[in-house]
Amino acid sequence: MTTLPGSALDPSAPLLDAGAAGHYRTVTRRALGRPASDRSGTGPLAAFVLTHPLAERTVADLAAGHGPYSLxxxxxxIELHHPARAGAPLDASAELDAVRVEPKxxxxxxxxxxxDRTTGVEQARLTAHILLVGIGAAEPRGTLVPTAVPRQEAPGATVSHDLGIDRAWIADYGHAAGDLNPVHLDPQAARRAxxxxxxxxxxxxxxLAVEEAAxxxxxxxxDRVLAVGARFARPVLPGEGTTLDLTxxxxxxxxxxxxxxxGATAVKSGRLRLGPATGAGR
Structure with a gap:
């Protein structure tokens, strides 16, 4: 049995670098065919990028000693309470809420x-559901609650946007986000997986959905995107005809x-919540 870490704290969470956050958005927008934004907001994805290193370490601690696995x-x-401020000292914490061993x-x-380390105010809360394929000896914990899919009342007209996803863009996104998992960068590693x-x-x-919806x-x-959630149904490979639908x-x-x-759904049950326009309060 693997003994699970209870919670983890990263007292040296990376500061938000305005230049890096802007580069992340610029790279993202390239697949939409859009130029760099002239707005300074970072949106909810900045919180994901800042907490990703701690999340990776927490998962790696769970998987330690169990050999190769696929994530x-x-x-x-993601619930964004306050947009991250460039240079503000932050604490990042991680908690394993639930663990369940399954056949896969x-x-x-x-x-x-x-x-925010100075004020103690929570800036963002992120919950990820993850499957570690090949690891079946973890200690169960908690109850896995399915992610809620709120029903959208009175939907408007759906618009579609073709996406330009190629190997170069995938690699550039990985470096901008700090996610260098080989399955995104190395064709041989991807084939082994x-x-x-x-x-x-x-x-x-x-x-891409956040940028286009904004x-x-x-x-x-x-920064008016206060919450975002989605489920991942299938992988997207470079060069495939890929389309974003917004309603x-x-x-x-x-x-x-x-x-x-x-023609198949790759991301499903996506939902963004928008706040009022700047100056109207949050």
């Missing part, structure tokens, strides 16, 4: 949080999204 990102939810491996729910080629990062597809429904202000609510406060690749 499958099943779902992600170990499924877990991991919550990470970002807190069972894929025909490198695959796009799941969160890169979510970041442009269409939030005056280009990514705003009639009230304009939520946007449902999916990503389709080669």
């Amino acid at each position: 499958v990102h099943l779902a992600q939810q 491996g170990t499924r877990l729910a991991l919550t990470t949080t970002l807190t 069972g894929f025909a080629d490198v695959i796009a990062h799941g969160m890169s597809l979510v970041s 442009e269409r429904y939030a005056d280009g202000d990514a 705003p609510s009639a009230a304009g406060d939520t946007v449902a999204f999916t990503v389709r690749s080669q």
Whole structure:
């Protein structure tokens, strides 16, 4: 049995670097065919990038001593309470909420949080559902609760946007996000993991939805995206015909999204929650 870490704290969480955050958004927007944004907001994906190193270490501690495994990102939810401020000292913490051994491996729910070290105010809370394929000796914990899929009332018209996802963009996104998993960068490593080629990062597809929704429904202000959640159904390979579908609510406060690749759904149950326009309060 693996003894699970209870919680982890990273007292040296990386500071938000405005230049790096801007580069991340610029790289993301390239697959949308959009130029760099002229808005300074970072949006909810900055919180994911800042907490990702701690989340990776927490999962690696769980998997230590069990040999090779594959990590499958099943779902992600992000609640953004306050946009990250460049240079503000942050604490990142991680908590394994639930662990369950299944025939394919170990499924877990991991919550990470970002807190302003100066004020003690929570900035963001992120929950990931992950499957570690090949690891079946973990100690069970908690109860895995399926991610909620709120129903969208009175949806508006759906718009679709073709995505330009190629190997160069996948690699550039990985370096901008700090996610250098070989299945995204090395075709041989991807084939050893069972894929025909490198695959796009799941969160890169979510970041595309955030950027496009901000442009269409939030005056280009990514910081108005206060929450985002999605489930990952299948990998996206470079060169495939991949399309983002956005469906705003009639009230304009939520946007449902999916990503389709080669006619199949790759990201499903996507949902963005938008805040009021700048100056109208949060």
